[in-house]
Amino acid sequence: MEEELKCPVxxxxxxxxxxLPCSHNVCLPCARTIAVQTPDGxxxxxxPLLLSRGAAAAAAAPxxxxxxxxxxxxxxxxxxxxxxxxxxxxxxxxxxxKLSLYSETDSGYGSYTPSLKSxxxxxxxxxxxxxxxxxxxxxxxAACSSLCxxxxxxxxxxxxxxxxxxxxxxxxxxxxxxxxxxVQRYQQGRGVAAGASAAPAVAICQLCDRTxxxxxxTLCEQCDVLYCATCQLKCHPSRGPFAKHRLVQPPPPxxxxxxxxxxxxxxxxxxAGGCRSPGGAGASVPRKFPTCPExxxxxxxxxxxxxxxxxxxxxxxxxxxxxxxxxxxxATWKQHKAQLSQALNGVSDKAKEAKEFLVQLKNxxxxxxxxxxxxxxxxxxxxxxxxxxxxxxKAKLLTKVTKEREHKLKMVWDQINxxxxxxxxxxxxxxxxxxxxxxxxxxxxxxxxxxxxxxxxVSQEQWVKGxxxxxxxxxxDLTLDSEPLLQAIHQLDFVQMKCRVPPVxxxxxxKCCTRNNSVTLAWRTPPFTHSPADGYILExxxxxxxxxxxxxxxxxxxxxxxxxxxxxxxxxxxxAFNSSGVGPxxxxxxxxxxxxxxxxxxxxxxxxxxxxSNDNQTATxxxxxxxxxxxxAAFSKGVHYWELHVDRYDNHPDPAFGVARASVVKDxxxxxxxxxxxxxxxxxxxxxxxxxxxxxxTEGGVCKxxxxxxxxxxxxxxxxFFINGQQQGPxxxxxxxxxxxxxxxxxxxxxxxxxxxxxxxxxxGRPKLSGN
Numbered sequence: 001m002e003e004e005l006k007c008p009v010x011x012x013x014x015x016x017x018x019x020l021p022c023s024h025n026v027c028l029p030c031a032r033t034i035a036v037q038t039p040d041g042x043x044x045x046x047x048p049l050l051l052s053r054g055a056a057a058a059a060a061a062p063x064x065x066x067x068x069x070x071x072x073x074x075x076x077x078x079x080x081x082x083x084x085x086x087x088x089x090x091x092x093x094x095x096x097x098k099l100s101l102y103s104e105t106d107s108g109y110g111s112y113t114p115s116l117k118s119x120x121x122x123x124x125x126x127x128x129x130x131x132x133x134x135x136x137x138x139x140x141x142a143a144c145s146s147l148c149x150x151x152x153x154x155x156x157x158x159x160x161x162x163x164x165x166x167x168x169x170x171x172x173x174x175x176x177x178x179x180x181x182x183v184q185r186y187q188q189g190r191g192v193a194a195g196a197s198a199a200p201a202v203a204i205c206q207l208c209d210r211t212x213x214x215x216x217x218t219l220c221e222q223c224d225v226l227y228c229a230t231c232q233l234k235c236h237p238s239r240g241p242f243a244k245h246r247l248v249q250p251p252p253p254x255x256x257x258x259x260x261x262x263x264x265x266x267x268x269x270x271x272a273g274g275c276r277s278p279g280g281a282g283a284s285v286p287r288k289f290p291t292c293p294e295x296x297x298x299x300x301x302x303x304x305x306x307x308x309x310x311x312x313x314x315x316x317x318x319x320x321x322x323x324x325x326x327x328x329x330x331a332t333w334k335q336h337k338a339q340l341s342q343a344l345n346g347v348s349d350k351a352k353e354a355k356e357f358l359v360q361l362k363n364x365x366x367x368x369x370x371x372x373x374x375x376x377x378x379x380x381x382x383x384x385x386x387x388x389x390x391x392x393x394k395a396k397l398l399t400k401v402t403k404e405r406e407h408k409l410k411m412v413w414d415q416i417n418x419x420x421x422x423x424x425x426x427x428x429x430x431x432x433x434x435x436x437x438x439x440x441x442x443x444x445x446x447x448x449x450x451x452x453x454x455x456x457x458v459s460q461e462q463w464v465k466g467x468x469x470x471x472x473x474x475x476x477d478l479t480l481d482s483e484p485l486l487q488a489i490h491q492l493d494f495v496q497m498k499c500r501v502p503p504v505x506x507x508x509x510x511k512c513c514t515r516n517n518s519v520t521l522a523w524r525t526p527p528f529t530h531s532p533a534d535g536y537i538l539e540x541x542x543x544x545x546x547x548x549x550x551x552x553x554x555x556x557x558x559x560x561x562x563x564x565x566x567x568x569x570x571x572x573x574x575x576a577f578n579s580s581g582v583g584p585x586x587x588x589x590x591x592x593x594x595x596x597x598x599x600x601x602x603x604x605x606x607x608x609x610x611x612x613s614n615d616n617q618t619a620t621x622x623x624x625x626x627x628x629x630x631x632x633a634a635f636s637k638g639v640h641y642w643e644l645h646v647d648r649y650d651n652h653p654d655p656a657f658g659v660a661r662a663s664v665v666k667d668x669x670x671x672x673x674x675x676x677x678x679x680x681x682x683x684x685x686x687x688x689x690x691x692x693x694x695x696x697x698t699e700g701g702v703c704k705x706x707x708x709x710x711x712x713x714x715x716x717x718x719x720x721f722f723i724n725g726q727q728q729g730p731x732x733x734x735x736x737x738x739x740x741x742x743x744x745x746x747x748x749x750x751x752x753x754x755x756x757x758x759x760x761x762x763x764x765g766r767p768k769l770s771g772n
Contacts, residue, residue, distance in 0.1 A: 001431035005183050008157040009034060014183050017176040023451030024158045025176050032170065035154045168241075171223075174309070177290065178444035182435045203250040207231040218247040222296055226250055244296070290443050300443045303332040308450060310443035333442030336449035343456040344433055347426050350463040354423040357468045361416050365409065367474035372405040375476050382480050397480070397493075404476060411472045419468075426459050473528035502533040502576035502583040511558070512589055516598055516633065518562040519591045523574050525557075533576035533583070543568035543593075543637075563739075565637035567595045597640055598757040599633035599742065606630065607666040618647065619744060620751040626656070628666035628676075631742030631754070635659075640712045641760045642742060648751035649683070649704045655750045656680035656689065657708050659719060659736075660743035670745035677733045678743070679721040681708070686723075688732045698729035708752075711760065712740060725761075 009030035016028040152165040166172050203216040205228035216226035222245045292298045298312035306324040315321040383394030503526050511522035538552040543565045552559045570591045576583045600616040606629035609622045621627050656670035658678030671678035671689030678689050683701040687694045709722035719733040
């Protein structure tokens with residue numbers, strides 16, 4: 001993250017950062033050094049050529065005390081602002097540069113290139129010679145006054161976009177309080193604040209050129225800058241634009257922190273050209289709630305969508321934002337935070353993949369080294385066996401292997417370096433964005449959120465498809481054929497490796513799952529495979545640890561097997577095959593089917609007169625005749641229990657409940673054929689029915705609100721029925737064996753609702769005695 005916190009001009013951690021219109025940041029002292037005056041030859045051009053659209057009107061009429069205002073602006077009064085404009089002015093009147101600037105006035109940026117550049121590519125403001133007898137502070141004030149009295153501009157050191165400064169100079173740009181707080185926390189975390197004990201006993205002036213600086217006499221609340229008496233008169237006079245500024249006594253310096261054992265005897269020297277915070281180095285000034293720069297006593301309350309900046313209510317009533325689209329500050333803050341978090345998720349996933357990819361590349365390096373050594377040893381042995389006639393050819397073949405290895409190593413190292421660079425950049429951006437998200441300053445966050453969101457999206461887009469795939473494999477597709485006769489030695493060369501059986505498939509455990517009595521398995525071919533598979537064979541045991549059997553043969557790498565036993569443990573394995581043969585088995589995966597069955601009525605297997613609702617859990621009929629509907633589950637093993645609740649019961653019909661084969665007749669009462677086993681019941685009594693044989697009449701019927709339970713025990717091969725928790729008659733059927741599906745027959749006078757996925761109850765009542 002440290003790279004995100006460094007100024008692009010000085011290369012040090014940000015000091016009093018301001019936000020440029022292009023959303024990049026720069027230190028305020030550095031901004032003073034890269035601000036330039038527009039050449040005199042360009043000052044006679046129309047205003048659009050000199051100023052961005054938003055600043056043209058402001059620069060056309062400078063205030064009467066412009067020199068004094070500029071002195072405070074460039075001397076340090078702009079330390080609380082947070083933004084800047086990018087761009088320098090080319091010397092002379094270069095026509096191409098002017099056209100470039102004019103064509104970009106709509107965006108507020110210029111793009112003409114300064115003719116005089118510093119080593120970092122940014123034009124530096126030349127120092128104005130101090131008049132005889134004047135101090136350096138006065139000279140800086142004169143320089144800044146001269147800068148603001150004429151058209152001035154600043155160039156972004158990163159994107160090289162430029163724009164002109166208005167009459168406020170650098171004070172017209174907003175200060176990045178959020179970034180400043182993150183830098184401060186970062187320094188404290190690194191132990192930079194260990195030297196805070198050496199802080200001066202009193203607050204010092206931030207503009208003094210004396211050594212040591214004079215004690216501060218006043219603090220401007222608007223500029224957030226400390227002045228001694230001399231510098232206050234020179235750089236911050238109480239007239240002109242500064243007449244409304246409030247000067248107060250400087251805050252008392254904080255008590256020095258106690259030195260920890262680890263920091264004893266150490267000190268941290270400030271970087272050259274560093275900026276001093278109010279109260280001296282290491283002072284901890286409580287963060288003030290941000291106020292509107294145009295209405296200094298008003299807090300931010302809304303967010304201008306058009307200008308992308310927070311505003312106060314006076315800006316909406318009487319300012320330039322009165323006709324702009326605005327939104328609540330808090331809601332917009334949360335919305336932008338959510339957008340940034342969502343964008344970070346994509347970058348986080350890519351960073352995770354990149355880390356795994358780097359591990360994979362390092363493994364490839366090791367494999368290349370090992371395989372290269374193996375091939376060299378094999379080659380030497382074969383060439384030595386051919387004695388003198390093979391000596392010259394051996395050297396050629398060794399050279400080929402070495403070149404191949406070096407080529408692969410170079411490709412992999414290049415890819416590692418490239419990926420490491422991208423990963424470091426993405427990781428730094430992630431850490432910086434996470435720190436930004438932790439901030440509770442909505443306005444400060446919204447100042448940089450749009451730019452950060454775009455950066456995160458661009459960072460995510462750089463991981464294009466194929467960027468995380470190795471460009472070379474670790475295998476050496478070379479083999480030496482030592483069979484040719486001696487006269488063919490000079491034609492000896494590498495030949496392509498013969499086709500081999502495919503390797504072991506890799507099971508993708510994260511995609512393997514079970515649902516009810518079905519299992520889904522997924523697998524894939526190992527990377528860098530040079531023996532492709534023509535198909536796969538999936539094998540499954542019987543759920544009791546028995547023999548494996550083939551359940552799928554084909555080219556797909558995802559397979560679902562239905563109709564398995566409930567509450568059973570299955571072992572599965574897969575192997576690949578091609579024209580050379582069948583490869584080895586994969587590792588065995590263990591899959592457990594559901595303990596209980598969750599199912600509904602099957603709309604595809606029911607009679608056309610059956611009407612289903614409630615997600616196919618409620619059934620009725622449109623006919624006065626009995627019609628059959630089946631469940632979606634099939635049972636061949638285990639103990640299963642389900643219930644049917646009678647929602648409607650009119651005119652004493654005879655609904656039938658039970659189990660059936662898939663081929664049961666569906667246009668008559670359940671149990672009248674030999675494919676169903678059922679209990680039919682009216683409002684007074686019930687009968688068991690199979691093959692149209694009515695047995696075991698039992699007193700006790702159903703009505704609206706009754707519950708009928710069905711217990712299918714395929715371990716004991718029995719079928720039992722219950723009404724309202726009491727067993728209805730004896731065990732209905734014995735010697736029940738095979739595959740069964742839940743079944744029901746009813747007419748239009750009955751409506752029932754199915755309840756599945758139930759554990760077998762242990763408190764069921766004793767059976768009622770049958771009446772026949």
